[in-house]
Amino acid sequence: MEYRRLGRSDIKVSSICLGTMTWGSQNTEEEAFAQMDYALGEGVNFFDTAEMYPAPPREETFNRTEEIIGNWLASRGSRDKVVIATKVTGPGSRFPFLRDGKPRLTREHIVQAVDDSLKRLQTDYIDLYQLHWPDRSTNFFGKLGFTHDAEEDMTPIEETLDALAEVETAGKIRQIGVSNETPWGVMTFLQMAKLGLGPRVVSIQNPYSLLNRSFEAGLAEIAIREKCGLLAYAPLGAGTLSGKYLDGQSPEGARFTLFPENRRYRGDHADAAVRAYVDLARAHDLEPAQMALAYVNTRPFMTSTIIGSTSLEQLKPDIAASDITLGDEVLDAIEKIHKTYTYPCP
Secondary structure, eight states: OOEEEOTTSSOEEESEEEEOTTBTTTBOHHHHHHHHHHHHHTTOOEEEOOTTOSSSOOTTTTTHHHHHHHHHHHHHTOGGGOEEEEEEOOSOTTOTTSTTSOOOSSHHHHHHHHHHHHHHHTOSOEEEEEESSOSSOOSOSSOOSOOOOTTOOOOOHHHHHHHHHHHHHTTSEEEEEEESOOHHHHHHHHHHHHTTSSOOEEEEEEEOBTTBOTHHHHHHHHHHHTTOEEEEEOTTTTTGGGTTTGGGOOOTTOHHHHOTTOOTTOSHHHHHHHHHHHHHHHHTTOOHHHHHHHHHHTOTTEEEEEEOOSSHHHHHHHHHGGGOOOOHHHHHHHHHHHHHSSSSOO
């Protein structure tokens, strides 16, 4: 397993990060424990979660994922062996059961969210604390275009950074990161840190896969030059790049079978792109999912690839993909497919 520095910090994380958003809904605590045990044994020292997990968020399961991780940490005594990342929920109307029902990235919400996560995780500190999405209207969650709202009510980034500085000074968090961010957002956070207005962002957790390489257009250069690397989520496009949903298939227990309303990685254009990548992998005797992960793992702006599995049978080959190097012929073919299907699933 390769380990990389988290931004400019002294924290080193595995190139594979264990995603956890199914634990407490699709996965039991016992299954989650088995995944964490196996991942740690394979050298994965980086676990990513969020206060709103499992996803999709529901009142009856809300916060359950952090509780499961906390129980595992307590039972295994492994806190010093893992790097724990979690996130504070951004604004939205889907969370009437969270704090005052109107989550924001204000001081009040961040301080409370950190304390609540520490309690559920049964730890004294969080290694990487991330803002799950911006507290402003911008283009994230599948939106490429930007529409400006001059009248919107947004929490100033200065206030958010000040709150993060407060919990960092208190020893409750070690580093901060952003998620679902834009180039303007990342550079604004970085510039404010340079001016002494808060801690420096060390990572960007955004979607990145063969189906969505939009990160390359503006954020890749920032990630490299500012040493603020990508934590890639959905590297398999929610499992679609395995090919398991092609030709109308709906495997039992699969995510899109359980939650068919999630259409971000579905549709005729997406299916055509997936088929092209799956056919390429099979023509070179590669497992489609492993080819897709190997591509993401080796990008120069990458810090860690977040993989989420609902079973050990899925997790094992996903972790093993970290040992795969793609040849020039495969890489050239990937670029040709990308020119035809540039951003099929932003």
